[in-house]
Amino acid sequence: MPRPAKKRQLPLELSITWTAGCVLLLLANMTIFRQLNASVGDPWFNYMLGAAILLQSLYIGVRLYRLHGEIVYANSQIEKVDGLDDVGFAEYISGLCADEGWSSQLGSCAAAGAALYLEKADTRLHVILHTARRRLTGDYVASAAGSMKESPHPAGEAELWCLTNTSFTDRARRAAADYGLRLVDRKELIRRLAKSGTMPFFHNARRKK
Numbered sequence: 001m002p003r004p005a006k007k008r009q010l011p012l013e014l015s016i017t018w019t020a021g022c023v024l025l026l027l028a029n030m031t032i033f034r035q036l037n038a039s040v041g042d043p044w045f046n047y048m049l050g051a052a053i054l055l056q057s058l059y060i061g062v063r064l065y066r067l068h069g070e071i072v073y074a075n076s077q078i079e080k081v082d083g084l085d086d087v088g089f090a091e092y093i094s095g096l097c098a099d100e101g102w103s104s105q106l107g108s109c110a111a112a113g114a115a116l117y118l119e120k121a122d123t124r125l126h127v128i129l130h131t132a133r134r135r136l137t138g139d140y141v142a143s144a145a146g147s148m149k150e151s152p153h154p155a156g157e158a159e160l161w162c163l164t165n166t167s168f169t170d171r172a173r174r175a176a177a178d179y180g181l182r183l184v185d186r187k188e189l190i191r192r193l194a195k196s197g198t199m200p201f202f203h204n205a206r207r208k209k
Contacts, residue, residue, distance in 0.1 A: 012063050019056045022049055076193035078186070081131065081165050089129045090114035093163065093201070096193075100200050107151060112144040117153050123207045124158035131165050138171035145179035159206050163189060 026049045033039040041048075081089060087106070090113075094104040097118055107115035113130030128144045130136070141162070148160050162176070163184045176183050184192065192201050 012060070012067070015056060015060050015063070019053060019060060022053050022056070026050060026053065072194040073190060076190040078165065078190050078193060081189070081193070084131060086114035086130055089131050089163070089165070090116045090127075093127070093129060094118075096196050096201050102202075105154065112140070112147045115147075115151065117155070117158070118202070119153075119155050121207075123205050124153050124155050125161055125202060125205055126153045126158040127161040127163060129163045133166065135167045135169050136164055136172050137169050138175040141168070141172045141175040141179065141181060141183075145175075145181050148181075161202075161205075165189060 026046060029039050029042065029046055029049070034042060081092060084092060090106055094106065094116055097104055100120075102118045102120045104119075105117040107117060113128050116125075116127040116129060118125040118127060126148055128148065130140075130144075144162055145160065152158070160179070160181045161184065162181055165186050167185045167187075168176070168183055173183060175181075192199075
């Protein structure tokens with residue numbers, strides 16, 4: 001899933017410099033220039049300058065937000081996951097979890113994807129991993145949940161997860177809630193991959209007794 005080509009924009013540094021210059025001009029026009037009776041277009045020029053600063057600040061904020069997203073996207077190496085099949089995806093996540101102290105075992109859940117059994121201390125996870133190009137539907141979630149029940153975690157009761165590099169339909173999310181299946185879609189997967197090394201991948205997994 002390649003990202004769309006970016007439109008040409010003014011360098012962010014230039015936008016910040018321009019805005020800072022406008023702020024200084026506004027302050028000078030309201031203080032020093034006014035004291036010297038040399039204020040320009042007071043007060044309407046100040047109003048216009050203030051509005052321009054506000055709009056430009058919003059623009060810079062949006063650019064910074066997008067820049068942060070691009071950095072997270074790059075750090076996640078999600079494009080590497082996009083090139084993997086289900087088993088490769090499971091092996092990739094297994095490697096990340098091994099570095100965090102999880103013991104893992106690979107399995108299969110038929111058409112639902114690859115299965116990954118994880119255990120650490122008193123926490124057990126049964127994870128289905130599936131790479132796809134289309135959104136996953138409620139029928140897929142039902143199939144995945146059924147496959148998990150047919151091949152339960154070898155160590156006993158486990159929390160059920162489903163990871164994918166695409167997204168889920170609303171019906172799929174409702175079905176997952178009914179089956180007690182926790183979903184990780186593309187957006188959440190990118191966030192978790194980008195933070196691997198600083199935050200456990202399954203940082204919010206629930207412990208099983």
